[in-house]
Ligand SMILES: Nc1ncnc2c1ncn2[C@@H]1O[C@H](COP(=O)(O)OP(=O)(O)OP(=O)(O)O)[C@@H](O)[C@H]1O
């Protein structure tokens with residue numbers, strides 16, 4: 645049987661990483677994929693501070709050493725001096741995928757006018773898709789609902805494992821295939 649797809653979940657927060665508040669972002673992402681995915685998968689989680697080099701190093705470790713096909717970060721996408729997640733992501737990706745950030749900001753704007761403050765982006769490193777989400781835990785489902793339909797096909801294209809979804813939760817779109825459900 646194929647080994648489970650590895651998904652990296654990275655909380656980037658000075659306070660959550662210091663234990664000043666409990667991390668709600670990582671568990672929200674875990675919960676999202678637990679509901680959305682029907683194919684075998686395994687989470688690899690990290691909680692780290694807003695430090696550019698440390699974020700880049702974590703992304704490289706999850707992509708290259710752990711072999712995560714998908715890495716989702718939460719936090720550090722805004723304009724504050726310590727918000728450096730997009731810079732750290734750009735440091736390690738080979739290809740920028742601008743549509744992800746554009747779509748997530750567009751759907752988020754319908755919820756909150758400050759969505760324009762998020763510089764969240766996505767990109768490809770080798771066989772990993774890296775997607776930034778804002779830090780507010782409620783932003784996680786808002787953003788993932790928008791981009792998740794395209795993620796399994798994106799991972800097919802970068803020669804990763806086939807992610808299957810529960811169509812009652814999210815319908816994965818693969819061109820040339822009839823949507824399941
Ligand atoms: N992992 C998390 N768990 C719970 N709440 C969070 C988390 N990350 C962020 N938040 C909430 O969302 C807000 C905005 O997130 P942002 O990433 O800008 O954090 P911040 O204000 O820079 O502080 P920090 O890095 O210490 O979380 C935070 O002020 C906090 O209320």
Ligand SMILES: Nc1nc2c(c(=O)[nH]1)N[C@H]1C(S)=C(S)[C@@H](COP(=O)(O)O)O[C@H]1N2
Pocket residue numbers: 718719720721722723727751752755756758759760761762763777778779780782783784786787
């Ligand atoms: N969907 C969604 N997007 C959102 C938000 C939100 O609540 N929901 N918060 C915004 C706010 S207030 C900020 S400051 C930016 C950056 O957040 P971050 O620094 O926590 O990543 O994300 C924005 N995007």
